[in-house]
Amino acid sequence: MPVSLNYVKIIRDLREDADKTQQEIADVLHTSQTMYARYERGANELPIHHLLTLCEYYNVTADYILGKK
Numbered sequence: 346m347p348v349s350l351n352y353v354k355i356i357r358d359l360r361e362d363a364d365k366t367q368q369e370i371a372d373v374l375h376t377s378q379t380m381y382a383r384y385e386r387g388a389n390e391l392p393i394h395h396l397l398t399l400c401e402y403y404n405v406t407a408d409y410i411l412g413k414k
Contacts, residue, residue: 351412352396353387359403359410360385373402 360370371381374395383389391399400407 350387352391352410353385355410355412356391356399357385359399359405363403370399370402374398 360367366378367381367385368378371378374381376395380389384391384395396407396410399405399410403410
C-alpha cells in the first residue's frame with residue numbers, strides 16, 4: 346500500500362477498535378455510509394475536514410491517522 350494510503354487501514358482499525366459501524370462514523374462526519382466506505386477502501390481521499398473530525402472523535406493526532414512517525 347502506498348505511504349499516502351496508510352490512513353485507509355488506520356481509520357478502519359480505529360473504527361473497529363471502537364466497536365463502531367461505518368454508519369455510526371458516517372453520522373459523525375455528516376456523510377453517507379457509502380461515502381465513508383469509499384474512504385476506508387481508498388476509493389476516495391479523506392477530506393481534511395473529515396480528518397480533523399476523526400482526530401477529535403478518536404482523540405488522536407492527524408500524524409497518527411496519516412501513519413507518520
